[in-house]
Amino acid sequence: MPAEHARIPARSADAGATAPTQGVLVVNLGTPAAPTAAAVRRYLAEFLSDRRVVQVPRLLWWPLLHAVILPLRSPRVAKKYALVWMDEGSPLAVHTRRLAAAIGERLPGVPVAHAMRYGGPSIADALRELQAQGCARVLVLPLYPQYSTTTTASVADVLEHIGRDGTDAPALRMVEQYATDPGVVDALAASVRAHWQVHGRGERLLMSFHGIPQRLVDEGDPYSAQCHATAEALAAALGLGHGQWLVTFQSRFGREQWLQPATDATLRVLAGAGVGHVDVVCPGFPADCLETLEEIALQNAEIFRAAGGQALSYIPSLNDAPAHADALAALAQRELDAWR
Template sequence: MRQTKTGILLANLGTPDAPTPGAVKRYLRQFLSDKRVVDTPRILWWPLLRGVILPIRSPRVAKLYQSVWMEEGSPLMVYSRRQQRALAERLPDVPVALGMSYGSPSLASAVDELLANDVDHIVVLPLYPQYSCSTVAAVWDELGRLLAKNRRVPGVTLIRDYADDSAYIQALANSVRASFAVHGEPDLLLLSYHGIPQRYANEGDDYPQRCRDTTRELVSALGLPPEKVMMTFQSRFGREPWRTPYTDETLKMLGEKGVKHIQVICPGFAADCLETLEEIAVQNREFFLEAGGEKYEYIPALNDSVDHIAMMDDITRPYR
């Protein structure tokens, strides 16, 4: 029997190449042109995107990126590369490539890299713990487009998500416990997930349920009473209703109600990025403190922690 050679493709959203208006504009144009992300009819959306949103939003977002940019580059790219290298070191006989849905390195470059290594089976691990049509499905769509051009198509295993995977939950729990050990146990642990339009959920996207699954398992692993945990959604965009409760409005409300100490973790982000390091760690901290809160800590994403890399090994092992 012919021996199958398997490679792993780590997929994430992507990031601008530089914290400049031009680079951010190029990135946002590609991101916001994907129908999986914004499904407004093109004839209506593109004039608004190109004539209003990109010119106004790009300089503003570039300034935010400048505030979190690391010496080696964008935080998402820095941590994603560290994840790729760490997993490759752990699995020396398995090629590991990194591809982004938007920007570079692209999913196309990742597939080419694996095929150049004579891989005939690709295990795709989208680093979105909770499935959504706007993230995981976008990876699947692009892979289909890429492989449609090939005469020889490798076997492909897509790991749909890992919202309640035991190794993932344990890694999150260890991270929370470490934060509690340093800062003390807070009055409330807030789990903030990236939002989606409520309409997507109404039309069948099971993302909210997968977020609830993660929350349930993490609370159980930590042994926290229900009243000490809340689940919210962040990063809404546009005018239509998104999944509630909203993180920013919840933090303002909690501060006003007299909650003094909060810690926030974002279980839907496998790597720290603009949405965690600026929106959660800075903006939302200010909302809480200005509303009357006294202590606020952001618990970092799992990034390239030992637990996280071990989880990637564990979750891909059955398919290698």
């Protein structure tokens, strides 16, 4: 499945212009600025106020969010961030910044910046930075390999707003998905093989993706199908047969039904069935973050052991690995070349 780009009603470059300077904006979800309750609260307030993320009437959601969820959740989440925080900052921020720099090294003459959908640096600020460097048009590359209305479409919302209201906005084009990009799949497969060579191979390989409500898929969101497409491509690249790998979904939030099977529940089932060692890779997370480093590598590893399993081995995200930067730079270059 090739990458696709969004049709964003942004200003186009002047028809008579020749070879406008192109830039690339790498966008990730976002992260608190510090592992503190106050910083987490500010981040979660923005994140959970996005109608793409929580589709509950504002009249009901606003009091619940600000009076109950944020006061209770922020201190707990801050403690989780503290467990994985790096000297340079939040893992997601550090790895995204490094990845964007690595992509830039592979695109000579093309300015590359990074931004976060929630928190900083903001998309608007990063676009202004690229425009200050002379970019008349910018390719936006969200680090969401699989399209979802909860993530990719939210970035498109911001770009659409900038395109309508920004009198000096550059022309914009967005990559909507790259679920089965051959370069990225090959990089994932190489990462898994390298992990196996050093740490040994588990009895099962779980490919854990972030979950979304089942309702959204029923309404037409292609996310689930694209997750399975990524998993099948990775399994094929690794030469895995039936029963050697599974697709699961993590990070459930709220009470409605989310995509199944759940990662934590699957680990309990595997442990109960006598599986002692499992490997977990998260192909929907290009950069390590709280959901991979704390939820999978720590929390779910403990769940597996408590259920009778011996060891869960987490395979890190690709982050700024050379093969990952190569693949995304090649993807960006193809998109730039096709932008006429």
